[in-house]
Each structure stands twice: as structure tokens, then as C-alpha cells.
Amino acid sequence: MDEVSVERVAPYAAADAAITFRLVGYLRPKLEALDLMTLYNDLEMPLIPVISAIERKGVVLDTTYLRDLSTKLNGMLSQLEEDIYAVSGQGKFNINSPKQLNDILFDKLKLPTEGLKKTTHGYSTDANVLDSLSGQHIVVDKILEYREVNKLKGTYVDTLPELINPHTGRVHTSYNQAGAATGRLSSSNPNLQNIPIRTELGREVRRAFVAAEGNKLLSVDYSQVELRILAHISQDKTLLEAFSQGQDIHAATAAAVNGIPVEEVTKEQRNFAKRVNFGLIYGMGAFRLARDSKLTLAEAQAFIRTYFERLPGVEKYLDETKQAARKGPIKTLFGRQREFAILRNASEGSNKVAIQGEERVAINMPIQGTAADIMKQAMLNLYHELEKSSLKGRMILQVHDELVLEVPEAEVKETSAMVVRVMEGAYQLDAPLRANANVGDNWRDMSSV
DNA sequence: CGAACTTGCCAC
DNA sequence: AAACGTGGCAAGTTCG
Ligand SMILES: Nc1nc2c(ncn2[C@H]2C[C@H](O)[C@@H](COP(=O)(O)OP(=O)(O)OP(=O)(O)O)O2)c(=O)[nH]1
Ligand SMILES: [Mn+2]
Ligand SMILES: [Mn+2]
Numbered sequence A: 001m002d003e004v005s006v007e008r009v010a011p012y013a014a015a016d017a018a019i020t021f022r023l024v025g026y027l028r029p030k031l032e033a034l035d036l037m038t039l040y041n042d043l044e045m046p047l048i049p050v051i052s053a054i055e056r057k058g059v060v061l062d063t064t065y066l067r068d069l070s071t072k073l074n075g076m077l078s079q080l081e082e083d084i085y086a087v088s089g090q091g092k093f094n095i096n097s098p099k100q101l102n103d104i105l106f107d108k109l110k111l112p113t114e115g116l117k118k119t120t121h122g123y124s125t126d127a128n129v130l131d132s133l134s135g136q137h138i139v140v141d142k143i144l145e146y147r148e149v150n151k152l153k154g155t156y157v158d159t160l161p162e163l164i165n166p167h168t169g170r171v172h173t174s175y176n177q178a179g180a181a182t183g184r185l186s187s188s189n190p191n192l193q194n195i196p197i198r199t200e201l202g203r204e205v206r207r208a209f210v211a212a213e214g215n216k217l218l219s220v221d222y223s224q225v226e227l228r229i230l231a232h233i234s235q236d237k238t239l240l241e242a243f244s245q246g247q248d249i250h251a252a253t254a255a256a257v258n259g260i261p262v263e264e265v266t267k268e269q270r271n272f273a274k275r276v277n278f279g280l281i282y283g284m285g286a287f288r289l290a291r292d293s294k295l296t297l298a299e300a301q302a303f304i305r306t307y308f309e310r311l312p313g314v315e316k317y318l319d320e321t322k323q324a325a326r327k328g329p330i331k332t333l334f335g336r337q338r339e340f341a342i343l344r345n346a347s348e349g350s351n352k353v354a355i356q357g358e359e360r361v362a363i364n365m366p367i368q369g370t371a372a373d374i375m376k377q378a379m380l381n382l383y384h385e386l387e388k389s390s391l392k393g394r395m396i397l398q399v400h401d402e403l404v405l406e407v408p409e410a411e412v413k414e415t416s417a418m419v420v421r422v423m424e425g426a427y428q429l430d431a432p433l434r435a436n437a438n439v440g441d442n443w444r445d446m447s448s449v
Numbered sequence B: 001c002g003a004a005c006t007t008g009c010c011a012c
Numbered sequence C: 001a002a003a004c005g006t007g008g009c010a011a012g013t014t015c016g
Helices: A006-021 A024-033 A037-057 A063-088 A098-108 A127-133 A138-157 A200-206 A225-234 A237-244 A249-258 A267-281 A286-292 A297-310 A312-327 A352-388 A409-424
Strands: A174-176 A186-188 A215-222 A394-398 A402-408 A435-440 A446-448
Touching (some): A024 A037, A037 A174, A037 A352, A037 A394, A138 A200, A225 A267, A237 A249, A249 A267, A267 A297, A297 A312, A352 A394, A352 A402, A352 A409, A409 A435
Antiparallel strands (some): A174 A186, A435 A446
């Protein structure tokens, strides 16, 4: 675009606007009919300049650090490749090719394929399958490690520095405000909503996101956000009571899964318990739970039974939502809505798999969507509070229920208090919103404010 | 040859 | 192949 003269671009740009404008006559009556004008006028429209400001501000990367990290990963990859070829004893092959990997693992090395997950062509070699084959052959663990390192290097370490804008010296993501079906934002070019955090090596990538000179990164993240929204919407007595007592449900689930006291739950265990909590709520089965955890199938079945026995209000809400989705659109607390065509048209002969699949989509939408609504409201409120104050800190990233700001060192305390207050006050829930603030020189090494 | 699809995996 | 959901990206393979 910047290679074409203004004279030639002008008519194109004008047509862009003029033709889009014609959509108003078609779309506005629809918004009015669906009662969406308030959401549109008071939230989505005013949020546009907020998102635009975040994109234009961008974030600083420690490129020196990333270069060193790349070198380190290169060394690891060379060693892993060498090891993989040696122990598989079949000479060189492309480890990244599922086809060739299938051939090596299941044909040449004769690893057991009984009950193994299949893909369109051969047997799956995803991390879960390889985990189950770990111990059968030493190459399996090597491949898993190779996958992790190769992913980090290819997707983040070598790619992010290329996307630094030479004019600003910062990386500028692009947020899609109207892409996700639930109302969430998404991020691309690069996606800054999926920066690694789970593994030690992955956190090395996060370390490369730094504050500009004289500043700190301030990260504020909602506590157990979708669980609180679920408690509010379902009015489940147990869940509401738990939150009123300040309980940590993720930690409690971690304790139950591992059969340990809540005080002994590690970060990793709590993190895994998140997936259990949201997985079960949104329809995970015993097979998957058993496979992902260390539980047997019978234990997983019992766990799920007990889980919902303790949360009868949640179970009732989930059932009611599945039924409601057959009669009309499902809505978030802000009125955002989504239709479920398969459920609307469900009849005797309908595809059961498709119906159950869409039921899971339907029960997720109002919860995830409400979380997205709330975060959008918080971003809008915070933007204006920051503007009208004399504080210089500004938002630089949104990661669904987390805001990252770049803040002058001297203003961290005051800004943090403001962000927490605005985020917690964005919407009144019966399980009140809570947000945790952390600060640091980079996005990895942070401590509680 | 590039587009479209597949497989796998990172985050919330 | 599984009864968590929402995304985006890289590499390989197949399609046209
Ligand atoms: N369905 C589903 N939703 C998830 C998953 N992971 C995260 N989410 C959604 C629900 C969470 O409330 C929300 C924000 O993710 P967080 O990692 O911040 O977790 P959460 O806020 O629940 O706990 P926290 O107190 O921040 O550690 O994103 C998942 O594995 N499955
Ligand atoms: Mn959170
Ligand atoms: Mn979060």
C-alpha cells in the first residue's frame, strides 16, 4: 500500500469507506431488532480507539536475549536430531514430517499401535500419544523434547524479532475485535495472546518481553474469572459460598485430584486443575480426564460424578442452557448473543455427535462471552481514567482476562491500585470480581504488587 | 507453482 | 479419536 501514490490510493480508500457505509442500512436494523444497540454504541464502538492505542503503543523485545536464546535452542536441536537418528538406527529423516515419523515409529521400530489415536492417514504422533509410548523406546522422549524446542524456536524466538517495527523499535500486534464467536478479542501478526508460560524453557521466551527504560511491566489478571461468572449466572450455592469465603477453586480441585492438602498444591498442579475445572464444566468426558491426568478411567468417572454432585446448581444451569439453545439465541450478561443452528433444527434423526458438540459450544458461550464483555468494559473504563489522570502508564497487551501496562517506575503503586479497582469494578457479580497485580522488568519475572 | 488442507501445539 | 471451549501459527502434504 505504501508503494502506491496517494492519487491512486485515494479512490480505493474512499471506496472502502463508501461501500462499507452501505452496510449500515442492512445491519443497523438487525442490531436494533436483536437489542444489541447498547452493546454496540456503548461498548464496541468506543472500544475501537482503545484497542487502536494499544496496537500503536506496542511492546519492547529484548532482542539480544532472544539471539542468545536462539543460539542455545540451535545447540539443543542439533544434539536432539543427532540423538534421534542414532537411537532410531534408520539414518536421517525429517522429524517434522508426520508421514516419515509414522514410518519410523510404527513400521521400523514396531512400536505398539493397539488402541492408538488415528488421523486421516496414519497413527497420530501428538504429544499425548507419544507420552503413552514413552518407555517403549528411548526415541519417544527425544522426539517430545525436539517438538518443544522446535516449536519455541520456530514460532517465537526466531519469528518475534522479525516483526519489530523499525520506526518504533517495538512489536505491534493486531487485535481482531470481531472475530471470536464469544466476543473475545484475538491477536495476530504476531499473536501475543499465546506467549509461552507453562514450561521453564517456554518462560525464557516470556522473559524477552521487557519494559522500556525507566518503566516496569504491570500485569493484572482476573482471579478464576469464568468460575466467578459461572457462580453468578448459575447461582450455585456451593460455588457462591466458596467465593464468599475467598476460596481458590483451582487449588481445591488440584488438592482433590492429587489427594493432598490445599496448602501443598504446587503452581503446576493448580495450573493443571484449571484445565480440569473448565474441562469438566464445558463437557469433558472421563476418558479424556483419565488420559490427561494420572487417574484411572474408573477414578475419573467417580471424580466427575462427585464433582457435579457438589455443584448441583451448575449442573442444572448447564442442562437449562442446552435446552434454551434449542429455542433461541444464548446471551451473555451484556446481551451479546449466538445462535446454534444444529440445536435449533435438532430432531429425532439428527446427528447425535453434532448435537452434543454444539451443546458444549452453547454452554461455553455465555460464560466465556461474559468474561470478554467484562474485560472490554474494564479496558474502556481504564483507558479514560488513565487519560484524565496525570499518570503516564498505558495498556500494551490484552490477554483475555489480563491487562499488561507499561508504567513509569515511580507510578507503579498508584497505577496498580487504579487498574485493580477498575477491573474489579467493571461489573458487579454475586461472586465479586478479584484481580491480582504483578510487576517486573519483564513479563516472566514478576512479583505481587 | 501457490492454495488449501492436515497435523500438531502455544495461550486463555 | 475423545463428551472441555475460544483462538493463531508453523511445517508438511495434497490439491488444482
Ligand atoms: N474452556 C477452557 N477455558 C479456559 C482454559 N484455560 C483458561 N480458560 C478461560 C477460563 C479462565 O477463567 C480464563 C482466564 O484464564 P486464566 O489462566 O487467567 O485462569 P483463571 O482466571 O481461571 O485463574 P487464575 O486465578 O487467573 O489463575 O480463560 C481451558 O483450558 N479451557
Ligand atoms: Mn485469570
Ligand atoms: Mn489470565
